[in-house]
Amino acid sequence: MPRQTDDAGAVAGLHRPSAAEKIHETVRYLLRSWELYAFVLPAIIHVLLFRYLPIYGLRIAFTDGFSLRSGRSAPEWNEFAHFIRFFNSAYFIPVIRNTIVISLYSLATWPIPLALALMINEARSRFFKKSVQMVTYAPHFISTVVVVSIMYFFLSPRIGVVNSVIQLLGGEAIFFMASPSWGPSLFVLSELWQNAGFNAIIFLAALSAVDSSLREAAFCDGANKLQIIWHVEIPWIMPTIVILFIMRLGQLLTIGFEKVLLMQNDLNISTLEVVATYTYRSGILQSQYDYATAVGLLETVVNFAILVAANRLARRIGQTSLW
Amino acid sequence: MVDFRSRSDRIFDRINVALLVVVLVATLYPVYFVVIASVSSPTLVSAGHVYLWPDGFNVEGYSYILRDKRIMFGYRNSLIYAVGQTIISLVLTIPAAYALSRRDMRWRGLIMFYFVFTLYFTGGIIPFYVVVLKLGLKDSVWSLMLPNAVNVFNLIIARTFFQSNIPDELLESAQLDGCNNTRFFVSIVLPVGQAIIAIVVLFNVVQNWNAFFHALLFINDQAKYPLQLVLRRLLILNQLLSGGGEGLEALSPEEIQRRQLLADLLRYGTIVVAIAPLMILYPFIQRHFVKGIMVGSIKG
Known part of the structure; x- marks a missing residue:
């Protein structure tokens, strides 16, 4: 208010205003x-x-015959025809499966920046600490296009360093960027390479606020470093962890769409076609605007529902919440 | 200095440093490799001889790249788009953030909600695409500068900054002297807000410089391609040597291999040319990014 x-x-103090x-x-x-x-x-x-007009534009997900030229579609409700078409299409199962696999895989790596922050925080030399910080968040500033092209080089079966090492150890060269089974892992690992250091910043900031007398007290009581991390530092920064985790959950199905799109090729698309890229393909490339809007809307709604649920849960168990 | 660490803590520290060194190398090496490969003999690179320092030093690749009009036009376009969007963004964001930082502004909770809601619920790609098209921005350079000009995250950061850096007393005394809001904004808020303006500028420039998706959606005219879209063509769609695809059968295997190696060399060099500006600026700007994230994390 x-x-x-x-x-x-x-x-208002004197009398109720008329x-x-x-x-x-x-x-x-x-x-x-x-x-x-x-x-x-x-x-x-x-x-x-640029934000609310598109939300209003979501209504085309519920009608037929949208035309880009007139910007209109048939006025009557089509009884979820686009959604039903998606559920029944051959793409439904693989696209949903790929989306869930990559989302959960990414979520599983969520604690890594936290671990990195704890490690950096423990480094004793100030210079070393600063260097690790500065180097690890530099890749965040490299564009997705460049990161994906570096991956093509690095993992290439012809000239890639990784395959040279594999062959040196007596293995067979692997064409990583064309392999469906490697697709999700490469995506998740490259995201970590690019963002782990950057995402650690906020945890580091929270750690720098830990009351050092608590650390000293624990130390005097004979706690070792791991115990101090576990019993002093982590509980101290828990509110930050919870908030960031809720925000992350709200983005659960939002996969680094640009990178997936750039990583896709005819050979690995079977594991890399996710809801967002499918929306792009069916909507923009195949001009099925209303159908693709319906598919995209599903993702938005599920994300939003997860966010609300996670926030409620956090409020109940942790007394912290986003709103 | 006496070392009070226990035996187990000493082991812990060693393992910790070792792990951090691994992280450090894993982060640096891919970029380092591209840099040394770009100035090495491509034959040696493809034979796996180049991994720690350049071998068969040559800058042939760069002489090609710097003559390539597509890359230079991409550079120029990206620079224009980044500067353009940043100016628009500042004009839209900074006054709004200041107004919303004022505790005496009525309905500001409601207005904040109006902005923050769009962080969590969006229309998605297709309705956004339709809206931008209907606004007549297809193939227009404005499609790369306008749609993202208001970034709610930046708005929150700037608002938080003003809230904690412009004391109420300052406003009150200015108002007593008959200073109106606009004058107060121009002569007090903007000078005080220089730090936050710098941060918003940096966020905008980096984001715009690295973006490619909107250009992929809206720009068909190759003369308007931003650098990232040029790079996508050259590096990912494998089209660096113009005409590399057709008529290959007519060439001898040696010629094909020679071209392939030259193409590799050019791609390494192109990557270096693409990341050079940000990497050179990085040591100077990274502090501000950290500061920006800190301000943003207080409430947001």
Whole structure:
């Protein structure tokens, strides 16, 4: 709720203001503070155009015959025909399976930045600490296109370093980037390479706020480093962990779509076609706008539901929540 | 200094440092390898002779790349788009963030909700695509500068910054002197907010410089391709040597191999050219990023 301004508070303190008084008071307030609203207005309009208009556009998921030219579709509700078509299509099972596999695989690696932060925090030399930090979050600034092309090189069966090592050890060269079984792993590992250091920053910040007298007390009581991490540091930063985890859950099915798209080729698409890339393919490339909107909407709704559920759970067990 | 560490803690520290060194090498090596491969003899690289330092030093690749118009145009376009979006973004975000930081602004909770909601619920790719098309931005450079100009995360960061860095007393005394909101914003808020403006600029430039998907959606005209889309063509769709695909049968196997090796060399060099600007700036800007994330994490 917006806080009352001081003069409004004074009026409310004396007697209940009538509707006319309220309007009068609001007008006076706006005359005085209209500039603040003028400051926000451009951003509001921008978000209306580029964020809310697309949300309004979701209605084409429930109708037939959308035409890009007119921007209209048939007025009547099509009884979930697009959704039913997706459920019955041959793509449904593989696309959902790939999405779930990659999502859960990524989620399983979520604690790694936390572990990295704990490790960096334990390093004794300040210089070493700073160097590790600086180096590990540099890849975050490299574009997805470049990361994927580095992967093509590095993992190439012809010139790749990884395969040279495999062959040196007497193994067979593997064409990683064309292998369906390697697809999800390569995606998840490259995401870690790119973002683990960056995601560790926030944990490191939380760790730097741990009360050092607690650490010393535990140390005096004979706790070793692992025990201090487990019984002092982790409980201390738990609220941060919970909040970040909820936010991560809200993005559960949002897979680094650009990277998957760039990694896809005819050979590995069987494990790398996920809901978002399928939406792109069927919607933009095959111009089935209404159908693809329905598929995309499923993902948004599931994500949103998971976020709400996770937030409720966190509020119940941890007394922390996003809202 | 006396070392108070117990035996187990000493072992712990050693293992910890060893693991961190592994992480360090694993992070650096792929990029380092591309850099040394780009200045080595491609024959030696493909034979697996180059892994620690350059061998058969040559800069032939770079002389090709720097003459390649596509890459240079991509560079120029990306620079224009990044600067353009950043300016639009600042104009839209900074005043809004300041207004929303004012505790005396009515309905600001409601307005914040209006913005934050879009972080969690979106229309998805297709409706977004349709909207941008209907706004007439297909094949327009504006499609790469306008749609992401308001980033709610940046808005939250800037708002938090203003909330904690502009004391209420300052506003009150300015108001007593008859200073209106616009003047206060221009002469007090903007100078105080320089740090946060720098952060928003950096976030915008990096994000725009690395983006390729909107260009893939909206831009057909190759003259308007941003660098990332050029790179995608050259590096991932394997089209570096123009005309490399057709008429290969007519060439001798040696010629094909020679071309293949040259193509590899050019790709290594292209990657280096693509990441060079950010990597050179990185040591200077990374502090600000960390600061930005800290400010953002206080509430957001």
